[in-house]
Amino acid sequence: DVKVTQSSRYLVKRTGEKVFLECVQDMDHENMFWYRQDPGLGLRLIYFSYDVKMKEKGDIPEGYSVSREKKERFSLILESASTNQTSMYLCASSLDHYNEQFFGPGTRLTVL
């Protein structure tokens, strides 16, 4: 079974803090994704990566950056957290562009 894990289930941070969310997959998938999910808006793609050190902006990249130094790990970075970044963050991975995505359990981030 594919396993996608995220570093925290719940996180509380203060405005202006730097926040790291980590995602690890164990199935040698090429593609990894970061989404945020907000009520009434559904899932929105922040960034995705199709290879190590490669990244592409999604629909809402502003205020975020990502890092993929190793194939199995994809990190989402909030350089200076703001209250409007309070959300559920979901990581996903897929073997390639033609296969389904497998999702992690999500991290519920609250920025105070």
Place this chain on the structure above:
Amino acid sequence: KNEVEQSPQNLTAQEGEFITINCSYSVGISALHWLQQHPGGGIVSLFMLSSGKKKHGRLIATINIQEKHSSLHITASHPRDSAVYICAVRSNTGNQFYFGTGTSLTVIP
């Protein structure tokens, strides 16, 4: 403008009822996904389809490419089916995924 529209947004059913959730999309696609999300939980992929029909247990997914429409059916619904069901499509012109806002299903015993 949402590329993927789902209906209904909320659905309450009695245990045992037959349930249908609809998904319409406006872009050309290479695949459509149905996802399930339980409260507080992660997302699980139920189906990936690009044509026809797929069945898994009590779940059936159909897609009509010409009409740009898909349906997810649940037969003999059960309270454990209570979840949010999300339709997602992969564009055929790039790497983009588009997601519906989800249908929240509650099945009452």
